[in-house]
Amino acid sequence: MENNKAIAGMFRQIAALLDEQGVAFKPAAYRRGAQVLEELDRDVSDFEGAKSLKELPGIGDAMAAKIIAYLETGEIEFLGKLRAQQGGLPGELLDIEGLGPKRVRQIQMELGINTVEGLIEAAEAGKLRTLPRFSELMEAKVLDWAKRVDERTKRFDRGEAKSDVEMLLKTISGVAGVDKCAVAGSYRREKPTVGDIDILVVTKSAQEVSDAIASLDALVRDIAAHGDKKLSFDLHNGLRVDVRFVKRAEWGSALMYFTGSKEHNIAVRKIAMSKGWKLNEYGLYDGETVVAQREEEDIYTALGLRYYEPKERVGGL
Numbered sequence: 001m002e003n004n005k006a007i008a009g010m011f012r013q014i015a016a017l018l019d020e021q022g023v024a025f026k027p028a029a030y031r032r033g034a035q036v037l038e039e040l041d042r043d044v045s046d047f048e049g050a051k052s053l054k055e056l057p058g059i060g061d062a063m064a065a066k067i068i069a070y071l072e073t074g075e076i077e078f079l080g081k082l083r084a085q086q087g088g089l090p091g092e093l094l095d096i097e098g099l100g101p102k103r104v105r106q107i108q109m110e111l112g113i114n115t116v117e118g119l120i121e122a123a124e125a126g127k128l129r130t131l132p133r134f135s136e137l138m139e140a141k142v143l144d145w146a147k148r149v150d151e152r153t154k155r156f157d158r159g160e161a162k163s164d165v166e167m168l169l170k171t172i173s174g175v176a177g178v179d180k181c182a183v184a185g186s187y188r189r190e191k192p193t194v195g196d197i198d199i200l201v202v203t204k205s206a207q208e209v210s211d212a213i214a215s216l217d218a219l220v221r222d223i224a225a226h227g228d229k230k231l232s233f234d235l236h237n238g239l240r241v242d243v244r245f246v247k248r249a250e251w252g253s254a255l256m257y258f259t260g261s262k263e264h265n266i267a268v269r270k271i272a273m274s275k276g277w278k279l280n281e282y283g284l285y286d287g288e289t290v291v292a293q294r295e296e297e298d299i300y301t302a303l304g305l306r307y308y309e310p311k312e313r314v315g316g317l
Contacts, residue, residue, distance in 0.1 A: 004038060008034035012031060012094050013083075014030045015028070016101040017086050030063070032262065035058075039186065050065065089101060090104065090108065090114040092115060093116065095149050096146050120147060148238065157193055158193060161197065164197065168183075169199070171216065172201060172213060175212045181199060182255065183199055184259045185197065188310045189261065189310045190311040196242060197239060198242050202251055214233065221238075229244065229245060250283060252295040253282055259313065261314055263315045264315060266316075267317045271304075
């Protein structure tokens, strides 16, 4: 599905260039649009016109028009204008973990590098450490990230990830101090492919449990974040795992939040707001009073909604 990949890369470039301009909201929308395209189980060219495209979560009039333009011409005019104004940011460098638009721009302007291959060569030659805000240690990290960019952008078939999820749940459930755990995210929503795995853990000793999971060498290859709120690491096959630690009372609200989708969560929050309440990953609140948080069903019921199965949470209500 080369069209999906190509357009997603262009949307990420648009997001990065808008970030440089200080534009609010739109960059996040384009990144979400890129993610939606990458998660599709068929080529975007199979969709019939703008109306069909706009049925996808996060794809509105503007993005649908850009997708159609690319399919018809191989270009997105808006991106061309941004590139002319600011100079294009290489999409493949933006896919490298740890490299934001500012560092990518710096590498591009100072060293003339626009490809992952060129970046790897420069890092191996010790050229990155000569740049402002770079060091030998940062250079080594960038080199490692660049060599693994294919893993970071790879999407795993749900069936391929199933055994990993089962292994994760079994292993983490056996860690001392873990009271409960479950998978969330796109895997729980039964998406055909996943880019990472979200695991929710109930514990009264978050840091100790985080340390214990991080020490499982047979499970963990590389650690990206390590704390008492979140532990992020790669499995040995490159699949990223995000483990989040929550209190038992907040289980339902946290599970709903981290299951998504983003559009579904926004729609549910709007219902809460219409009642003068607020909803986040910690619970449903009326002022400082907890209305519901322990189970997902409690939150839907309190809002006067039916329970939505995870696979139904793909858009608005």
